[in-house]
Amino acid sequence: MNALRNLYFVVIGLFLALPLIVVAGVSVNEKQTLAFPPKGFSLSWYGEIFLNPEWRNALFASLTLAVCSAALAVAIALPLSWFLWRRVAPWANIFQLLGIAPFTLPPVITALGMLTFWATTGFYGQPWTAVISHAIFFVTLPLVTLSLGFTAIDRSLVEAAATMGADDRTIFRTVVLPLILPYIVSGYAFAFVLSLNEYIVAYMTVGFTVETLPIKIFNALRYGYTPTMASVTILFVATAAVIFSLVARFGDLPKLLGAMAADDK
Amino acid sequence: MRREPPQRLVDYAPIAFPAIMLTVFFVIPFATMIAVSFFQRQQGGFYIPAFQLANYERFLSLFFANVLGFSLMLAIVVAICCVLLALPFTYLLARMSRKAQVVWLVALLSVLSLSEVIIGFAWSTLFSRTAGITNLLVMMGVMSEAKALLPSFGAVLTGMVYQAFPYTVLVLYPAIVRLDPTLTEAARTLGASPLKAFFTVVVPALRNTITATLIMVFIFALGSYLLPQLLGRPQHWTLSVLITDQAVYQSNMPFAAAMAVFLVLVTLGLVALTAFVGRKGEAA
Numbered sequence: 338m339n340a341l342r343n344l345y346f347v348v349i350g351l352f353l354a355l356p357l358i359v360v361a362g363v364s365v366n367e368k369q370t371l372a373f374p375p376k377g378f379s380l381s382w383y384g385e386i387f388l389n390p391e392w393r394n395a396l397f398a399s400l401t402l403a404v405c406s407a408a409l410a411v412a413i414a415l416p417l418s419w420f421l422w423r424r425v426a427p428w429a430n431i432f433q434l435l436g437i438a439p440f441t442l443p444p445v446i447t448a449l450g451m452l453t454f455w456a457t458t459g460f461y462g463q464p465w466t467a468v469i470s471h472a473i474f475f476v477t478l479p480l481v482t483l484s485l486g487f488t489a490i491d492r493s494l495v496e497a498a499a500t501m502g503a504d505d506r507t508i509f510r511t512v513v514l515p516l517i518l519p520y521i522v523s524g525y526a527f528a529f530v531l532s533l534n535e536y537i538v539a540y541m542t543v544g545f546t547v548e549t550l551p552i553k554i555f556n557a558l559r560y561g562y563t564p565t566m567a568s569v570t571i572l573f574v575a576t577a578a579v580i581f582s583l584v585a586r587f588g589d590l591p592k593l594l595g596a597m598a599a600d601d602k
Numbered sequence: 603m604r605r606e607p608p609q610r611l612v613d614y615a616p617i618a619f620p621a622i623m624l625t626v627f628f629v630i631p632f633a634t635m636i637a638v639s640f641f642q643r644q645q646g647g648f649y650i651p652a653f654q655l656a657n658y659e660r661f662l663s664l665f666f667a668n669v670l671g672f673s674l675m676l677a678i679v680v681a682i683c684c685v686l687l688a689l690p691f692t693y694l695l696a697r698m699s700r701k702a703q704v705v706w707l708v709a710l711l712s713v714l715s716l717s718e719v720i721i722g723f724a725w726s727t728l729f730s731r732t733a734g735i736t737n738l739l740v741m742m743g744v745m746s747e748a749k750a751l752l753p754s755f756g757a758v759l760t761g762m763v764y765q766a767f768p769y770t771v772l773v774l775y776p777a778i779v780r781l782d783p784t785l786t787e788a789a790r791t792l793g794a795s796p797l798k799a800f801f802t803v804v805v806p807a808l809r810n811t812i813t814a815t816l817i818m819v820f821i822f823a824l825g826s827y828l829l830p831q832l833l834g835r836p837q838h839w840t841l842s843v844l845i846t847d848q849a850v851y852q853s854n855m856p857f858a859a860a861m862a863v864f865l866v867l868v869t870l871g872l873v874a875l876t877a878f879v880g881r882k883g884e885a886a
Contacts, residue, residue, distance in 0.1 A: 342694050349691055349767075353713050355735070356724035356764070363733050373733035374741075417620035425607045429617055435624040442869055443825030445842045446635075449849055449862045453638045454631030456855075473627045534717035537827055541849065551717040558723060558832070567727070570720045577712040585704045594707060595776030 357574055364567035371562050382568040392565055395553040399533055406471035407528035414479035422487035440477035447474050448541040455542055462546040470542045471532045479524025486520030519588045526584050530577050639859035649856050657860035673840035677823035680762045681816045688770035696778045714768035722832035725761045758834040762826050770819050777811040810879055817876045821869055841865055
């Protein structure tokens with residue numbers, strides 16, 4: 338039975354890893370070909386990401402977009418989830434729902450909504466419109482982690498602080514914020530990684546003026562292959578793996594993903 | 603501190619910013635899109651305000667019925683494949699050590715966060731003639747000559763299952779972790795084999811979860827906008843691909859918007875169904 342289980346995990350692991358192994362192989366080709374197994378060995382395609390101005394600009398555009406939009410998403414989610422936790426206001430749940438909706442609907446819909454909106458208001462193509470669009474699209478992630486974080490706070494702690502005369506502001510700074518910080522960080526991390534990888538919303542809002550890395554890869558797919566696409570892919574997978582490992586290292590990943598029973602084990 | 607309703611105006615202050623942002627940048631764009639779906643297309647440009655149902659009337663063609671039928675069929679097949687693969691996987695995962703679980707969860711999240719562009723590129727490389735999996739088979743002597751496995755329906759399906767599999771596991775995971783372990787223990791004590799215990803105890807206990815997961819993965823697969831385009835032929839294009847195509851390449855925004863509104867209605871209907879199934883599950 339154990340052998341069967343291990344075999345199953347190996348097969349699934351291979352299925353998940355195989356495309357990435359081939360892409361990793363392609364990324365170390367010596368010449369500009371997409372051969373696998375690779376012909377020769379060279380890491381120059383990784384250098385290309387930073388040395389070729391086109392790829393470097395795309396990398397910086399993606400990083401800027403992800404850093405800003407994840408920050409904005411947290412800035413929207415934090416007061417909202419705090420308010421829902423602190424106050425009795427059933428009507429405010431509608432905003433929670435609005436925050437979760439863009440992520441639940443097919444992404445094309447959010448993208449098209451944003452495209453028509455920015456085109457109608459006349460801001461179509463401005464780089465900052467992508468920041469707002471991504472923040473709205475990914476606000477779900479910090480919203481979910483923060484709601485989880487707030488429910489985990491022991492209300493008697495807050496009660497004690499209030500009894501001793503602390504006002505809302507002091508309580509938030511000295512009690513709530515330290516407790517909620519891991520959830521802010523993981524919410525930010527999730528939004529950051531997903532924004533880095535997002536294609537359709539970025540493409541429909543700023544696709545003709547700014548080239549993010551996914552847009553750059555897609556354009557390269559249409560107009561001629563280069564191993565740089567492979568090295569960027571590996572860079573992205575590695576970045577995601579490092580960030581999620583950090584979240585797991587400093588937070589409780591099984592719990593964040595909804596396994597409440599994790600504490601009882 | 604007791605939770606209390608907001609009393610003074612200043613109590614409402616924290617929610618002002620999120621409320622404004624979500625209203626202005628989600629509700630209004632959504633409404634704009636619905637409005638545009640009734641507008642008249644203008645050649646070469648965007649569109650002019652009007653009220654016409656022509657964009658919706660275009661649905662009533664055989665071509666559109668085919669696309670819709672194919673999109674729904676593809677999403678159903680993807681959902682079934684994913685749940686079949688993910689259910690035993692998640693069940694076994696939930697019973698592994700915490701450390702092993704974290705490693706797998708990190709791997710799944712990393713794959714889940716991958717851009718569709720990247721997944722499409724990775725699989726098109728794997729299925730290509732020059733760098734593909736067939737080269738490995740040739741090296742092992744199984745095949746005589748490398749060949750391209752795409753564009754094909756199989757390639758589209760594989761790519762989409764790859765994309766949706768981590769999502770399926772993460773949707774199933776909370777419910778399966780919370781499943782009472784004494785259930786299977788009881789079955790085992792009474793002499794059931796592990797496999798039999800899984801199929802006769804675990805699967806029936808998770809019936810509602812499985813139904814809800816199928817619907818959620820189905821919606822997720824409906825949203826796939828690039829893989830059918832990168833890995834398949836034009837007859838494998840789905841509604842999401844067609845919307846992107848109309849909006850970006852044909853610059854027919856009103857028709858794209860009308861299709862998007864239609865897709866929203868289908869999705870919302872399914873979300874309502876999920877909520878209904880979920881509630882029934884809790885009551886049971």
